[in-house]
Amino acid sequence: MRVQGLLGILVLLALILLPSFLPIYFVLLFTEILIMGLFALSFNLLFGYTGLLSFGHAAFFGLGGYAAAFLIRDWGASMALAMLAGVIVAGAAAVLIGYLSVRLDEIYFAMLTLGFGMMFFTLVHQWREVTGGSDGITGFGSPTLKLFGFTFSLGHPVHYYYFALAVVAGSSYLLWRITRSPFGLLLLSLRENPERAAFLGVDVRRYRWFAFVIAGIFAGLAGSLFSPFDRMASPTMLHWTKSAEPVLMSILGGANLFLGPMVGAAIFFFLEHIITKFTTSWMIFLGAILVLLVIFFPEGILGTVVRRGHGKG
């Protein structure tokens, strides 16, 4: 764990200095990595820590994104308020969906969350009068942050990058504390052996439900950071293919390490960045990389590196 902590601090320092030596393109790329990394971290609280594979996690990401987009477009809301709305809307949905979904586990849980997620997708896709249908919500001004009576513009990519970095770093720290808490250890026991935990008197459904809600809240936060960044909230944010992304990122980086999904997100976007320079069909490469990864490095890239680092490889 010390390795990860040290790595985290070094990476954070590098990220703070990054805009001063990299062109704006990379600032945008890293903003996206940070936001999607937070989305993947929230997913991994359920997947890596609780042992539940959700296939509808994008619903919370998307709901957070739409809530923020509405508030900024219609009320010119500050980012703080937009994020709060995103968290509340996504959290409320997670309370409901989680309550119903944790009755099942394994593949049935995955299918049920897929079903609920796609219900929200069709809702925003079809309810054209309110959500703009497949066009989504666009045309809102650049995000601002109103704090202590001052108004900061976050319109510049570098400003937004620093804002996203602060929010993502803070949220990651919170999530990390959650995984280290007694509650987090309890979640681990649910992943390892839910029956045994139940015999020891743990209310399995209840704690799975809590984990689901926390994961949904942070996914909503990530979504509310994403739509102002993208200047758009579109139904694809809720589609099941978006739910597949944090799964890929978690496995790419390593689902058994806290920062694995974040590293996975970075690998994902860098691969995309490099491969799309040569060809438009980057999915075929991603697929091939996944095949190799699943067969040779099932612990993920960071997982493999850390294990080698401990000299157990």
Place this chain on the structure above:
Amino acid sequence: MMETLIITALNGLSLGTLLFLISMGLTTIFGVMGVLNFAHGSLYMLGAYMCLQAMRLFHNFWLGLLVAPLAVGLLGMAIEVQFLRKIYDRHLTLQLLLTFAFLLILDDAVRILWGAGYHTVDPPRLLAGTLKVLGRPYPVYSLFILVLGPAVGLALWAFFYRTKVGMIVRAAAMDREMASSLGVNVPKLFTYVFFFGSWLAGLGGALAAPLRAIGPAMGEKIIIESFIVVVIGGLGSFPGAFIGAMIFGLFDAFGIHFVPRIHMAIPFILLAAVLLWRPRGLFGEEI
């Protein structure tokens, strides 16, 4: 009004029939091997493209119907032997992810080989045109699917319940270890089962070719639809796949007709409702 209802039901049943063929492959693979094959929809799509290619080369639909499923089956077999076999002892999620990787690969490969546009295949001359059903024209090809589906279903039933090989497959589905200790070569059986499942996906695709626009997105749509079918029917259950497919087809067809606005959500509402009511599906074993 009555005519409309019957025509809508026919539409639903013909969609259901196609879904049944595809879901049979999916549920057999899951039942025997415990693998939920994400690439199944892409194999279906490949079946349609192979049929398209056969039509371009030989101008004969029936030849395409014969060749396309075989080619898809062989590809599935190669995937099983070369990749899937190596990770049977790993966690279910990794198997799911491996088949998802093949979904990405196949979808892009199709885009590279045949372009991103949509294609159509004409039905064979024998099945072209329309017939009057209750005074309304109805495509002959859809009626053909409606007849062929149950015929294939019956053949599958006979295979699983009336032949020795079918019995072995069912035995392996019930208890893999027991079948193995009784002398069944389980790894070999897995390869054949994967061939068979992929062949069914390819057959579904080839049959769907004259019915639907052939494009790179068709696999992504059908995989979710067939997941829903097998989950509401009960994973690994053969009668479940049939009933699930018919329910799906009918709900979908009547949904388009009566509640077009929420039609897209109906399959997911159906999925959630069935899972909450019966967590292992209609024909699954209760827990």
